[in-house]
Amino acid sequence: MEKRTDSNLYTILFAIVMVIIVGTLLAFSDGALKPTINENKRIEKQQNILYAMGINENEDGDVIFVGKDKIADEFSKYIKKQLVIQGDKIEEDDKAYLIDIKKEQTIGKKDPSKRRLPVFIGEKDGKTIYIVPVRGKGLWDAIWGYVAMDSQMVVQGVYFDHKGETPGLGANIKQRFFMDDFAGEHTMKNGVFKGISAIKGNADPKNEDKTDNEVDALAGATITSSGVSAMLKSELKLYVPYFKNLKTN
Amino acid sequence: MGLLSKKDAKLITDPLADNNPITIQVLGICSALAITAELKASIVMAIAVMFVLAIGNVVISLMRNIIPPKIRIIVQLVVVAALVIIVDLILKAYAYELSKTLSVFVGLIITNCIIMGRFEAFALANGPWQSFLDGIGNAVGYGLILIIVGFFRELLGSGTLLGVKVLGDPIEKTGVYAYGYENNGFMLLAPMALIVLGIIIWVQRSRNTALIEEH
Secondary structure, three states, rough: OHHHHHHHHHHHHHHHHHHHHHHHHHHHHHHHHHHHHHHHHHHHHHHHHHHOOOOOOOOOEEOOOOOOOHHHHHHHHHEEEEEEEEEEEEEEEEOOHOOOOHHHHHHHHHHHHOOEEEEEEEEEEOOEEEEEEEEEEEEOOOOEEEEEEEOOOEEEEEEEEEEEOOOOOOOHOHHHHHHEEEEEOOEOOOEEEOOEEEOOOOOOEEEEEEEOEEOOOOOOOOOHHHHHHHHOOOOOOOOOOHHEEEEEE | OOOHHHHHHHHHHHHHOOOOOOOOOOHHHHHHHOOOOHHHOOOOOOHHHHHHHHHHHHHHHHOOOOOHHHHHHHHHHHHHHHHHHHHHHHHHHHHHHHHHHHHHHHHHHHHOHHHHHHHHOOOOOOOOHHHHHHHHHHHHHHHHHHHHHHHHHHHHHOOOOOOOOOOOOOOOOOOOHHHHHOOOOHHHHHHHHHHHHHHHHHHHHHHHHOOOOOO
């Protein structure tokens, strides 16, 4: 016997009603929660930038950011200037940290001189620190981060994050044992930009040699590690002219 | 017995061992291989799946008499996807840190065959309360295996548990590393998850021979 729910008309009507209900529900929740989510993302960017320059509340090998409640004050206290480099001109912009690096990379592919490159200039213990955003590809999806350097492009600290690297393997790029390794590492060799490579079996697991442009890669995450190396190489390279200018001025 | 009738209690206890979703029903293997390289990820995934499976089972069970059989799989998929997206949005707005830890799992939950498997096999034919219990029971059974696999992979692969260095420091050569012990990097790769899972299945079936399938 044919049941009511078997008929084609019922099936089509059911599908239409279901799509309308679910669609409305999702659109509504997205619209209602979007402002809060965006605010969370804005705070996160400030926390990441400060983390890279060493302003954090780390303890016992855990990554702990400056708290949400005081992040706005701390950010304006430590970040003295935000610059945007576009081609030959450099402008100051208080909202430079909100620049969408992914969009800028797409623009840069067509015309490198149109890409906007943000630099955040911070000051810690009387030392000027330059923080730049980086973005690249891991194994599954995007990886990104911030690199804090001094005027010689020697790394002072980094923060990495990822969208969907494998937990326990590639996802470890945001762990202290990986990120801490970068501090003090040189990106230049004999005055030429080389970047930093995450390499396995480099016979320097404690990373005592800070001028070899190498850090120890993650076990079981070769592609994510190479992704980090490639990201640092291609993105930091864009800032080399800016740092060269710092020296001559 | 108080809260649950004997039949209802079986819905929870059965999937823990004799009808375990992973080792007996062979559901949810994919995520068991993918995310068990560390214990914390296993625990988070187990909780997330429990949440989605229990609620999804109830929703599907409530709709079971009006779902057109021809498109029931699509309906199930829409229910899971909608649930997962809403939960994800709420987490992003009110528990941002947690949502970042979960990020990769959210997609994995939608495609986790244990969810569709239980919808199809149980919720479509049973009432909401039984479906809820079935969801909890299966998620716990699933989580149990995940945690066992995660425990061994993290311990033998990285020498840590929940990120704590329980075996000493491999670089400073303290603890067992002082005696020449080395971490087994192979444990971190997916094939070892399959082998650990195989050992669990072997142990379980040798303890309870009734579980061995006849061929």
